[in-house]
Amino acid sequence: MRIGVGTKLIGSFAVGVFLAMVFLGYSLFTIERLTSTTEEMENLSLRVDKTANLSFLIQKVLKTSDDYLVTGDIRKRDEFDRLVSGMIETINFLDKQRGNERWTRMSGKVKEGGLKLSEMTIEVMHIDRPVGNPMAAALMNEATLLGEGFIRDVEEFTNIASEDKNVLVEKAEKLARSARRAFYFFPVMGAVLLFFLYRYLRNYILRPLIELYTGADRISRGDFSSRVNVKTNDELEELCEGFNRMAEYLTEREAKLKSLLKVVDKMNVELINESQHKTAFLSNVSHELKTPLTHILGFSELLNINSASGPEKIQRYAESIHSSGEELLRLIDGLLEVTRVISGRIGASMDEFNVGEAVRTVLSVVRPMADKKEQKFTALVDEGIETIRADKAMFRQMLLNLLDNAVKYTPSGGAVELKVARDIMEKGEKVLRVRVTDTGMGIKPEFKNIIFGLFEIGDTSYTREHGGMGVGLALVKRFVEFHGGRIWVESEPGHGSTFEFFIPEGETAKKG
Numbered sequence: 001m002r003i004g005v006g007t008k009l010i011g012s013f014a015v016g017v018f019l020a021m022v023f024l025g026y027s028l029f030t031i032e033r034l035t036s037t038t039e040e041m042e043n044l045s046l047r048v049d050k051t052a053n054l055s056f057l058i059q060k061v062l063k064t065s066d067d068y069l070v071t072g073d074i075r076k077r078d079e080f081d082r083l084v085s086g087m088i089e090t091i092n093f094l095d096k097q098r099g100n101e102r103w104t105r106m107s108g109k110v111k112e113g114g115l116k117l118s119e120m121t122i123e124v125m126h127i128d129r130p131v132g133n134p135m136a137a138a139l140m141n142e143a144t145l146l147g148e149g150f151i152r153d154v155e156e157f158t159n160i161a162s163e164d165k166n167v168l169v170e171k172a173e174k175l176a177r178s179a180r181r182a183f184y185f186f187p188v189m190g191a192v193l194l195f196f197l198y199r200y201l202r203n204y205i206l207r208p209l210i211e212l213y214t215g216a217d218r219i220s221r222g223d224f225s226s227r228v229n230v231k232t233n234d235e236l237e238e239l240c241e242g243f244n245r246m247a248e249y250l251t252e253r254e255a256k257l258k259s260l261l262k263v264v265d266k267m268n269v270e271l272i273n274e275s276q277h278k279t280a281f282l283s284n285v286s287h288e289l290k291t292p293l294t295h296i297l298g299f300s301e302l303l304n305i306n307s308a309s310g311p312e313k314i315q316r317y318a319e320s321i322h323s324s325g326e327e328l329l330r331l332i333d334g335l336l337e338v339t340r341v342i343s344g345r346i347g348a349s350m351d352e353f354n355v356g357e358a359v360r361t362v363l364s365v366v367r368p369m370a371d372k373k374e375q376k377f378t379a380l381v382d383e384g385i386e387t388i389r390a391d392k393a394m395f396r397q398m399l400l401n402l403l404d405n406a407v408k409y410t411p412s413g414g415a416v417e418l419k420v421a422r423d424i425m426e427k428g429e430k431v432l433r434v435r436v437t438d439t440g441m442g443i444k445p446e447f448k449n450i451i452f453g454l455f456e457i458g459d460t461s462y463t464r465e466h467g468g469m470g471v472g473l474a475l476v477k478r479f480v481e482f483h484g485g486r487i488w489v490e491s492e493p494g495h496g497s498t499f500e501f502f503i504p505e506g507e508t509a510k511k512g
Contacts, residue, residue: 009205012197013091030182031339034175037168044347047097050090051158054110057087058117062147065121069140072131080125084118094157099164106157106212106433111439113150121144208236215243225251353392355385355432359420362399369407376415377407385422388432388505394479395503400501402436410440410496423502431485431502438498452477452487476501 061083068076091114095107098427120143210231218226226247230240270281361382370377388395399418406416416438423433443451452473480501487501 009201011200016193016197019190023182025166027179030179032176034172034179036298037172037175041165041168041172043097044161044168045163047094048158050094051154054087054090054094054114055154055158057083057090058147058151058154061087061117061121062103062144065140065143067122069130069133069136072129077125080121081444084121087114088118088302099160103157103164104177105162106153106160110150110153110157111151117143117146117150128414178231204232205236208232208240210237212243215247219247219250270312274403277486303502347392349393350389351392352389353395354389355388355420356381358392358396359399362396362403363418365400366407368402369374369404370416373410373412373414375407375410375413377417378415380420382421384434385420388503390483390503391479394482398476398479398501399434399436401476403435404434406438406440406470406497406499410438414439414496422505430505432505433500433502434501435498438497439496442495442498443489444493446491448491451489 014411061080064080068072068080091111095111097103097107099107120139123128124136124139124143127133127136127139208228211228212231215226215228223476227244228240230237247265359379363379367377403416403418410416417436419435419437421433423431425431474500477487480503483503485501485503487496487499489499
């Protein structure tokens with residue numbers, strides 16, 4: 001039979017309340033009976049005292065009457081009246097008390113005898129000159145005989161009251177013993193019941209909760225093999241079964257996850273190896289290509305020098321060989337730089353250098369290409385700029401890549417502008433801001449977010465004409481971020497482009 005946790009708790013509380021009510025009711029009942037018996041005992045004690053006093057009063061009445069007959073002292077009447085009044089008052093009090101049939105019968109008999117004795121002694125006390133009066137003496141003898149019988153009745157009446165008192169004393173003693181047993185027994189029984197109730201609640205509620213807590217703690221530390229064993233036939237047992245199912249599910253998931261991690265680790269190792277192979281391949285290919293291309297450039301220069309006085313056609317071919325070799329050399333340098341970036345071998349030499357000198361070095365390379373295309377080339381460097389702390393080679397490469405792209409993608413007769421200036425950011429940080437503007441073909445909106453990625457060349461309809469591998473802008477972005485700066489582009493198709501970046505002055509290069 002399944003008993004729920006709520007039923008167990010309510011049942012335990014109901015049992016405790018019931019036992020407490022039983023103990024309280026029994027205690028109140030016993031105390032009430034003991035109190036009632038005590039009151040009856042006090043009443044009977046008063047009865048015994050009254051009956052004993054009644055015997056004394058009877059004797060005093062008889063003695064006073066006898067003294068009056070002997071002395072004839074009229075003052076004895078006052079004492080007699082006081083004694084008779086007390087006797088009558090005591091008899092009336094005893095007559096009003098309730099008791100058993102024997103008490104009622106004796107009460108009536110005592111009352112009747114008291115009245116007779118009072119009447120007879122009153123007659124004696126009202127005889128004038130009682131001394132030596134034979135009639136008074138005879139009346140006194142009758143009163144004495146009546147008084148002696150009345151005293152015997154009163155003594156029996158007293159015995160009845162004493163017997164009833166003794167019975168009540170025994171009853172009170174029994175009730176007192178019952179009360180003591182109740183006050184000793186019920187606390188002991190309550191403690192025993194509380195102990196068993198505690199054991200019951202501990203085994204069927206507390207222990208399952210502790211088991212669940214311990215199991216959850218073991219699972220939180222990664223021990224998914226933890227199980228709890230609870231047999232309470234209630235909601236806690238169902239909860240523990242659900243906990244065990246959860247632990248089994250976590251164990252299965254852990255096993256699957258470990259298997260997946262092994263696969264991922266294996267794939268990661270393979271990818272790392274593949275990346276290393278690709279990097280080594282690019283590096284080797286680049287170095288292998290660079291050597292013969294250097295020879296090509298050297299021989300083309302010699303051919304150009306020797307053919308200066310030769311046919312015009314040979315000179316034109318020599319110039320083409322030389323320009324193609326320079327382009328290939330630039331591409332290979334880009335590949336070498338890409339391999340350094342991909343492999344994480346970017347090295348930085350953070351030194352102070354003259355910004356104007358670095359700009360002039362880059363312009364000496366780019367300006368001839370702009371002049372060849374009859375472009376208007378402008379370079380503006382603020383007069384207040386002298387030195388900056390950064391990697392000089394990276395800074396020149398950033399300028400070179402941006403200006404080379406601007407000249408390359410701007411048609412003949414167009415304009416290219418370089419502007420280098422200091423600026424202060426919102427937080428008061430001093431930065432060096434570089435802006436390259438051209439009047440070229442512009443960039444379509446869908447390509448603005450991808451042109452800074454490695455090997456992303458944007459619109460192929462443009463790049464097919466001008467060439468390029470899509471590494472120049474990617475390197476610029478990496479170098480700018482390496483210095484803690486940011487680069488962005490503003491452009492509209494047919495209205496040219498503006499590339500702008502800033503780097504903090506004296507900023508320490510970021511690792512990674």
